Amino acid sequence: MSDIYIAERTLKILRERVKSQEDHLCYGACKTLEQFTSARAVLKELQAVLDDVKSALKKVEYEDID
Secondary structure, three states: OOHHHHHHHHHHHHHHHHHHHHHHHHOOOOOOHHHHHHHHHHHHHHHHHHHHHHHHHHHHHHHHHO
C-alpha cells in the first residue's frame, strides 16, 4: 500500500468521525453541559488531526512531483 492511499483512507475515516460527532452535538444527544463540553473538545481535536493529515498529504504529493 502506498503512503498516499493510507493517508486518503485516514482522511475518509476522520471525516466520518467528524460528521458523527457533529450529528451527536446537533441532535441533542448530550444530556449535561459536561457531556456537551466533552463532545465539543473531541470534535475540535478530530478537526485538528484532520487538518494535520491534510497538510501532510499535500506535502507528500508535492514531494512526489519533484
